[in-house]
Amino acid sequence: MAVTIKDVAKIANVAPSTVSRVIANNPRISEKTKKRVREAMEELGYHPNFIARSLANQSTQVIGLVMPASADKTFQNPFFPEVLRGISTAAHEKQYALQMSTGVTGNEILEGVMQMVQGRRVDGIILLYSAVEDKIIKYLQKECFPFVVIGKPFEQVEEITHVDNDNYRAAKEATQHLIGLGHKRVAFVGGSIQLVVTIDRLLGYEKAIRDAGIPYKDEYIIHEEFLKEGGQEAISELLSLDEPPTALVVSDDLMSLGILNTLHDMGISVPDQMSIVSFNNVLLAEVARPPLTSVDINIFQLGFQAAKTLIQKVKDPSEPTKRIIIPHTMVKRQTCKDMTK
């Protein structure tokens, strides 16, 4: 059995409670005893038992992470390592550990979340995605359990703390950029319509199109999963139209990569015959050929702020609901052609 607070107390000739206070660095303990106790801890190689502490404290110092179903292709998106890096950094700063959901299907994940919550395994939860009609959000609300979502909640936006980009504006700007370059036939290729981010970006695209007085065409709207195969199917459909688009707003870099390669195979040159504005600006955007013009949504910050906000909320449950918007910037590379020249 490992060395406990009692062993330390014995060696240091104090009561267990005193040792506990030294650990918490309670100011009411004299420096002299603190020193003595610390020496004893050192001598015995004492390390506090987190589990015991959690039970006494009713707090685990653990944040639960809900990822999309690992069956889901979304899981492969480079978005996740990067949010994770943001979350991890913030969590580490505040001494929180991270626990991930497991499970392949949506229901398995919901069950996992219930275990986390009811089993008191975590102090709060971050949802790493936002989908329509999400059971998990509903459950967490019912339980009044602290959580924050990355992305915009589908419903009750005002009542749920979340960290998001202004995806509506970002997509509007991206589309306007293309329009400003003289493109009149601009299509939209989005990820799963189940994801709120897709909806927001589509709305922003639509707004820009209508504002420019360009007719909005349903055939120009394509939804596919956030993945490369998706991109390839999507592009074939689009190109077989009577009036194929000269430019694309693509909701994700991975998808753009797929599209780029499909176009390459078809002998269509980017940006000469087709312009693209992509989203997320992950590593792939830089490494693609030609390098993608992509809206940088600051993924790291999305994660970092989410963790920071959640921890505040956990520590002070009276914290008001918050909406945090992370700024975006368009990084111009080489996938947009100026039609006016």
Added chain:
Amino acid sequence: MAVTIKDVAKIANVAPSTVSRVIANNPRISEKTKKRVREAMEELGYHPNFIARSLANQSTQVIGLVMPASADKTFQNPFFPEVLRGISTAAHEKQYALQMSTGVTGNEILEGVMQMVQGRRVDGIILLYSAVEDKIIKYLQKECFPFVVIGKPFEQVEEITHVDNDNYRAAKEATQHLIGLGHKRVAFVGGSIQLVVTIDRLLGYEKAIRDAGIPYKDEYIIHEEFLKEGGQEAISELLSLDEPPTALVVSDDLMSLGILNTLHDMGISVPDQMSIVSFNNVLLAEVARPPLTSVDINIFQLGFQAAKTLIQKVKDPSEPTKRIIIPHTMVKRQTCKDMTK
């Protein structure tokens, strides 16, 4: 306060210990009382408290995951989501939760691991990478804490349970494939030499070269990080040689992608002027242009078996040390030219 075992006991008119036995489905409890207790649990919406259970049990049902430093570019490699998926699947099956290391530097991570172990936060640990001179492995060995490493340990291979590919053989075969195609000038582009996988693959490459009676040249060996910038630098060096290679063995798909694009920018055609065999066969390999011939190392299985093996070990500490080798297969696509034709 949440509903506890005592509340259930009161409602069901039994002792708390009986409720506990019902939860554990102890056969010595009569079906009648079981039913009564279960109804009471249902009625109150009871859920067991994992923390309390852990304390009483000395077991957390949590597996700790040690990722490479998130500062590290390795973190961005699509390898990780995929191992994670494997680990997650196995863990879920056996009802284990997953806790990740946080921390940006190597030392921060080591501290985190110490917290996991000493704080009794996890029952066992999986290392998701294997580097030379690893402090974490040494620490875990000293503590006699159950762990398994994904990849081959640098030292004491026989004493450490690990799940790996036969990277030596895989690299040898990949190189032989190129040689069989008539290539005599084959270079090796590997990731960080700190990683054992790089070393193994380099050794396999060397063996194939020597076996074929081709002189082994130091200038043909390049080490860079597992990332795209790396690939780009590497290729420039290689091409400026007096006798530039006609084929490359590249230790990672992400790196290959960078190389592919650099070659494209330089106007060098793949596979006509340069052949490539890559490793890992992640999504990127398929989506690259041209699609990469890549050695599939079955990343999912690497993770799945690691988790499964660890759980066995946790449940039965007397389990012997194991080495599990996951088979690889070369997936031929379009980056290798047959020079004999």
Added chain:
DNA sequence: TTGTAAGCGTTATCAC
């Protein structure tokens, strides 16, 4: 400033 003792929600060891 420090010690005593109760409690956190379980499980496990005895009894009966």
Added chain:
DNA sequence: GTGATAACGCTTACAA
């Protein structure tokens, strides 16, 4: 079969 009761290792009133 089931019930008391003592752990598990820590925190935190309340006393002193």
